Amino acid sequence: MSVPDVDTSHGPPLRLPLAHVVVGFGFLLAGVALGALVVADRLVGFGRLAPVHLLLVGWVCVTIMGAMEQFVPVWSGVPLHSRRLADLALVLVTAGVIGLASAALAGRPRLLVFGLPAVAGVWAFVYDLLRTLPTVHRGDVTERHFAYALCGLAVAVGLGGALAVDFSVPVLAWAGLSHAAVRSAHATLAVLGGVLLTVVGALYQLGPMFAGGGGDADAHSPWLRRVEEATLPLGVVGLAAGRLLASRPVAVAGAALVVIGTLAFGAVLLHVIARGRAEATPTAIRYAVVAIALPLWAALAAPELLARPLETGIVGPSAAGWTLGVALAAVLVGTLYHVVPFLVWDRRYADRVGYEPVPMLDDLYDARVARADLVGLVVGGGALVAGTVVGLSPIVRSGAAVAGVALALAAVNLASVVWRHAPASWEREQGRPRAGD
Template sequence: MRAITDDVDTDRGPPVAVPLQHVLLAVALLLVGQLLASATVTEPVGLSELALRHLFLAGFVGVTIMGAMTQFVPVWSGVSLYSRRLSVLQVWLVVAGLLGFVAAFLTVELAMLHVAGTLLVAGFWVFVYNVARTLARARPFDVTEIHFVIALGAFLVLTLLGYLLSLDYTMVLFGDLAITRVGVASAHATIAVFGAVLLTVVGALYQLAEMFTQADDDRVDRAIKRVELLAYPVGVGLLSVGRLLGETVLAQVGVVLVVGSLALVGVFLARKLLRAQTELSPVLLRYAVVAVALLGWAALTLPTWLADPTDRLTVLGSAASEPLLLLGVLGFVVFGTLYHIVPFLIWVRTYSDKIGYEPVPMVEEMYDPRLARADFVLLLAGTIGQVAVAAVDAPTIALQAATLLFGAGVAVLAVNLTLTVHRHSTHSLVSLLWPSLSLGSDADVAE
C-alpha cells in the first residue's frame, strides 16, 4: 500500500458522490440514534438498547467504514475499484436492512428480524466482495492491507452469526446444541467490534497517523506494528471462540492479547501525536482523545475481563469502559477522520484542477472552525459524562444530561459537514443521497 501522503490517483476509486453519500447517510443514522437515545434514556421502548447499538455500530461506524474503504483502498493500494455499481448498491441494502432491524427491536416483532437481516447481510456481503476483489490485485500486502483483509473476513463471520441469531427467534436453532444463544450473541458482538470495526480502524490509523502528523515510523513504532499484527487478530479469535463455547481459560488468553494489543495501539498513536510536525487540527485533536480513550479502556477493562471474560454484560468492557470504547475510541476516530474525508473529497472534485488559475481554499478552510470547536467540546463533555455516570452509577438525570450533550455535539457536527458540502460541492445534497447507478462501465476496472 502506498503512503497516502504520496501523489495518488483518486480516479481509481468511485466518483466522490459515492463516499459522500455513505458519510451523509452514516451521520443521518447517528442523528436518528441520538434522538432515540434521548427519548428512551428513562423509559426504554421495546428492545431500544439493541436498536441503539445497531444504529451506532452497523449504521454510523459501519456505513462510514464502507464508504471510506470503498474510496481509499483503491487509492492507497494503487489499484482500480472492482465495481462502482456495487459501491452504490451496498449502502442502500445496509440502510434498508438496518432500519428494518431497528423497527423490529422497537416493536418487539422479532419474527421480522431475519427479513430485515437478509437485506443487512446482503449489503455487507456486497461490500466485502467489492473490496476483496479490489484488494486481490494489490501485492504485496502491507500492514494496513493485512488488517483490512482480516477485517473483511470478520465482517462475513459476524453477519453470519447475526443472521443465525435473528433466525433463532422463530426457529430455535440453538436449543439442542452445545453452544447457547448467549454464547453466539457474545461472539457476534466480539467479532463485530474487535474484529471487523477495530481491525479496520487500527489498520487505517497506521496510515492516517503518519499522514496527519508527518512523523515517520521509528523503531518503536515498527515494533508495535509487528507485535500487534501477530497478537491482536489471534486474540480476537481466541476471545470470540472462548465466549462462543464458554471456555474461560481460552477467553482469558484472548483477553490478554486483545487488551494488550489495543493498549499498544494507544501508545503508538500517542507517540505519533507527540512527535507531530504539523499544526494542531480538528483531526489531531480528536485522535488525541482516541489515544487516551484506548489506554483508559485497556486499564479499566483488563481486571473485569480477566475475572469473567464470558460475562454477557461485559462483552465490550466494564460498565465504565464500554462507553469509553464506543464513544471515545470508535466515535472520535470517525469524527476526526470525517473532518478530513468530507472536505478532501470535495476539494479534489471542485478545486484541484483550478490550482494556478484562481485562488482555491485549503482543505482545512472548507469547514467552520468555530463549529468544529463547539462539536468537539460537546462530544467530549458528553463522552466524559456517560463514562462518569456508568462508573459511579449516577442518577438518571445525569445520564440524560450527558446524552443530550453528546447529541448536541452530533447535531453541530452534522451542520458543519452539511454546510461544507453545500458551500463547496458541485453536487446538491439530494444528488449525493441518490447518486446515479450509471457510474461508467465496470469492465475497465474488473479486468
C-alpha cells in the same frame, strides 16, 4: 490545513463515498435521538436494540464501508473491484438497518428477519473489498488489518443473521449453540473485529499523516507494531470463539491478547502524536483523543474481561464501553473532517488553483462548529465515563446529552459541505475517465 500529496485517480466517483457518508449521518442522527430516550429510560426492553444498530451498523459500519471503498483503491493503487457491487451493498445495508430498527422499535423479535438484507449487503461489500485488496502476505500493515477486519465483519453479520432467524426458527439450538453465546460472539466480532481492527489499520497511516510525523506508524515503533499485530487480531478471534463455545480459558486468553494488542497500538499512536509537528487541526486533535482513550479502555476493561470474560459486557464494564465508544467516535468524526472536505475540494477546486481564487480545505466547513463538537465529545464522553464509575445517573445523562449533541453538530457541519459544494463536483466529474467498471 495543508492538502496531502495523495493521488486519487484510482478512487471511485465522488458520489460513492459521499453517499455512504450522507446515509451514515442520517442513521447517526436517528441513533442519537433514540439513544437519548434510552438514557432517559423512555425506551426499554427490546427497543434498545434500535439505537445500537442504527449507530453501530447504520453509522459506523456504513461510514467505514464508504471510507474503505475510497481509501483502499487510493492507498493500494488499484481500482475498486466493482462499483456496482458497492452501490448494491449500500442499498442492501440501508434497507436492512431500517428493517432491524423498525422491528426492534415495534417490539417484534420475529420481524428481525427484515434485517437480513444487511447481511447480504455486508457480504457483498466484504467480497468487493477482498477482491480489491492485495493478498494479505503482500500487503502492508494497513492492508492486512483491513483484511482481518473484513473477515471478522463477515462472520459477525453471519452470526447476526442467524440470531434474527432464531427468533422464528430455532436454528441455533439445532446447532447446539445458545442464543446468548452467539449474540456475545456476534457483538465481539462486530465491534472489536470489524470496527476496531479497521480503525487500527487506518491509523497506522493516517496518524502520522495528520500528526506531521511523516511516513507511517510502523516506522516509528516497529517492534510495538509486531506485538500489536501478533496479539490483537488473534485475541479478537479467541475472545469471540471462547464466548461462542462458552469456553472460559479460550475467552481469557483472547481477552489477554486483546488488552496487550490495544496497549501496544496505543503506545505506537501516542509516540506518533508526541513526535508530531503538524498544526492542531480537528483531525489531529481527535487522533490525540484516540491515543489516550484506547489505552484507557484497555486499562478499564482488563480486570473484568480477564476475570469474567463470558459474563462481563461485550467490551468490558460500562465505563470501559463508553471509553471505547468515545475513541471510535473521535477517530470516525476526525477522519470525516478531512475526508469529506478533501474529496470535494479535490474534485471541484484542485484543477482551478492558480487560475482563480479557490477556498482552502478548512473553509468548506464551519471551524467554530468543529471546535464545539470536539469539546462536546470530549466533555460529554468524560462525563459518561466518570458518571458511570462513581454511579451518578444525572452525570451520565448529562454526558450522553452533550456527546449526542456534539455528534449531531458534526453531522450537520459535514453534511453542509456536501450540500453546498458536492453537486458542482459531481458535474465536473461527468465525462472524466476513472479506473474501475
